[in-house]
Amino acid sequence: MLRIGSLFAAIAAASLLAAPLHAQELTGTLKKIKDTGVVKIGHRDASIPFSYLDDKQRPIGYGVDICMKIVDRIKAELKMPKLRVEFVPVTSQTRIPVLTGGNIDMECGSTTNSVERQKQVDFAPTYFVTGTKIIVKKGSGIKGYDDLKGKNVVFTQGTTNERAIKAYNDEKKLGINFIPSKDHAESFLSVETGRAVAFPMDDILLYGLKASARNPDDYEVIGEFLSDDPYAIMMRRDDPAFKKVVDSAVTALYKSGEINKIYTKWFQSKIPPKGINLNFPMSEGLKEAIKNPNNTGVGPCGKMKC
Amino acid sequence: MDFGFLFEPAFSGGGTYLDWVISGIQWTLYLSVIGWIIAFVLGSILGVLRTVPLAILRVPATIYVEVFRNIPLLVQMFIWYFVVPEIVPKAAGDWLKTQMPMPEFWNAALCLGTYTASRVAEQVRAGIQSIPRGQVDASLAIGLTLPQTYRHLLLPMSYRIIIPPLTTEFLTIFKNSSVALTIGVLELTAQARQISEYTFQTFEIFTIATVVYALITLTVTFAMRWVEGRARVPGYIGTTGK
Numbered sequence: 001m002l003r004i005g006s007l008f009a010a011i012a013a014a015s016l017l018a019a020p021l022h023a024q025e026l027t028g029t030l031k032k033i034k035d036t037g038v039v040k041i042g043h044r045d046a047s048i049p050f051s052y053l054d055d056k057q058r059p060i061g062y063g064v065d066i067c068m069k070i071v072d073r074i075k076a077e078l079k080m081p082k083l084r085v086e087f088v089p090v091t092s093q094t095r096i097p098v099l100t101g102g103n104i105d106m107e108c109g110s111t112t113n114s115v116e117r118q119k120q121v122d123f124a125p126t127y128f129v130t131g132t133k134i135i136v137k138k139g140s141g142i143k144g145y146d147d148l149k150g151k152n153v154v155f156t157q158g159t160t161n162e163r164a165i166k167a168y169n170d171e172k173k174l175g176i177n178f179i180p181s182k183d184h185a186e187s188f189l190s191v192e193t194g195r196a197v198a199f200p201m202d203d204i205l206l207y208g209l210k211a212s213a214r215n216p217d218d219y220e221v222i223g224e225f226l227s228d229d230p231y232a233i234m235m236r237r238d239d240p241a242f243k244k245v246v247d248s249a250v251t252a253l254y255k256s257g258e259i260n261k262i263y264t265k266w267f268q269s270k271i272p273p274k275g276i277n278l279n280f281p282m283s284e285g286l287k288e289a290i291k292n293p294n295n296t297g298v299g300p301c302g303k304m305k306c
Numbered sequence: 307m308d309f310g311f312l313f314e315p316a317f318s319g320g321g322t323y324l325d326w327v328i329s330g331i332q333w334t335l336y337l338s339v340i341g342w343i344i345a346f347v348l349g350s351i352l353g354v355l356r357t358v359p360l361a362i363l364r365v366p367a368t369i370y371v372e373v374f375r376n377i378p379l380l381v382q383m384f385i386w387y388f389v390v391p392e393i394v395p396k397a398a399g400d401w402l403k404t405q406m407p408m409p410e411f412w413n414a415a416l417c418l419g420t421y422t423a424s425r426v427a428e429q430v431r432a433g434i435q436s437i438p439r440g441q442v443d444a445s446l447a448i449g450l451t452l453p454q455t456y457r458h459l460l461l462p463m464s465y466r467i468i469i470p471p472l473t474t475e476f477l478t479i480f481k482n483s484s485v486a487l488t489i490g491v492l493e494l495t496a497q498a499r500q501i502s503e504y505t506f507q508t509f510e511i512f513t514i515a516t517v518v519y520a521l522i523t524l525t526v527t528f529a530m531r532w533v534e535g536r537a538r539v540p541g542y543i544g545t546t547g548k
Contacts, residue, residue: 093499096503096506097502120506152404157503158499158500166317166319179410180490180496181490189388193388194400194403194404195403
């Protein structure tokens with residue numbers, strides 16, 4: 001009897017302690033994080049400089065830095081300074097199922113915010129603006145998309161670039177021979193070894209791959225933007241409480257100008273693992289997105305305006 | 307679950323998502339069957355070589371089995387596709403990379419076949435060695451040569467003995483064929499992943515893939531059981547149950 005009595009007393013005391021912290025019930029992702037004491041972040045392995053592994057196999061990058069700022073905000077919101085961060089590697093193909101399945105709480109990588117994906121997931125404000133171009137070997141004779149006629153082209157499965165190049169191929173009837181590949185590193189390897197003549201990808205990632213290649217001068221990034229790709233952090237849909245925390249953390253970075261420091265660190269300074277400098281000044285599109293934070297997705301045609 | 311998406315027009319290439327599924331099934335079947343033919347022929351030869359008294363034949367076969375059996379299939383797939391074209395003479399490498407028809411498919415078939423051959427070889431060797439030594443002695447004593455002993459005694463009996471483990475290897479090759487997606491063969495699993503990416507109907511499409519794999523392997527199981535029944539020698543092993 002005494003035992004049960006003290007148990008009730010303990011529960012009552014615990015709920016009294018907990019009550020003032022949260023006037024209203026936590027729901028969704030915030031509740032999950034509170035209950036488990038862990039926030040799970042999805043990252044990539046070769047999305048340089050957004051989300052990739054350094055020489056000690058730790059996830060680093062522009063996106064990862066921004067996500068850590070969000071984690072700080074979550075810590076403050078939940079009053080849990082000891083919140084643990086768990087990194088989970090995802091790929092272009094697994095990111096959405098892993099997120100909706102609950103194995104990660106947000107994905108900090110190089111994910112394009114598209115209207116189609118918005119049916120499955122939600123996005124934080126855009127944090128980078130890029131678009132599809134192709135990387136080719138210098139002297140390959142490829143000057144534009146139409147030169148790809150009948151050639152081998154490698155793409156990473158599950159990307160918006162795959163859709164953009166396939167749509168272009170269908171429209172212009174180029175008869176490109178596509179080679180599917182599972183990640184950016186392997187796609188680039190196909191170009192490096194000559195198995196494919198071109199690899200369509202977001203231009204910034206192509207510059208990243210070029211910079212980390214064995215002989216960066218052997219490659220060039222060419223073409224007009226075949227699609228628009230605004231990047232954003234991805235989270236589960238229909239979770240307004242969590243989205244509010246994420247959005248406010250990102251917007252605060254924009255308003256305070258801290259984003260410029262993070263941008264310079266990854267795009268205009270030497271970055272691990274090889275100490276290369278991408279020398280990629282902030283685009284007008286990104287400046288606009290920072291001035292007016294928004295999470296407008298790219299339309300089904302691959303452009304912002306269809 | 308809603309399977310209506312199967313009949314929607316696919317994102318690219320004309321046709322519907324159902325066509326993607328069917329094409330995936332076809333590649334899985336081609337890959338597995340061609341892989342199995344390579345595995346069975348090569349594995350049988352290697353298995354026999356592993357049991358002959360001549361060390362000059364036995365040792366290379368043993369080395370082959372140990373190498374191919376001990377390297378993960380995923381790594382072998384990568385080596386065939388990305389490494390081999392770089393170490394052969396340049397002209398051959400260029401041919402492998404750009405001129406060869408369906409390079410992903412043939413690389414994958416060869417890789418699956420040579421890997422499974424090492425496992426088949428071990429089954430064949432085990433089958434041959436399970437036949438009592440006395441029968442071999444008797445065969446040689448009545449004047450058959452060693453090749454004749456293999457032809458008329460060892461192989462006919464050992465293949466009958468190893469039908470059940472060979473069935474397992476045959477089933478495994480269908481499932482292992484999904485590893486080919488890592489080098490870009492759009493077989494069933496790759497198509498399922500691709501369709502899931504395009505339609506977000508992840509559970510539906512993987513349910514279909516699961517059922518198709520189960521149907522394929524069940525068919526193989528029953529076919530092999532039929533073969534086993536047909537090939538049975540009355541009064542020898544495995545007949546007591548009937």
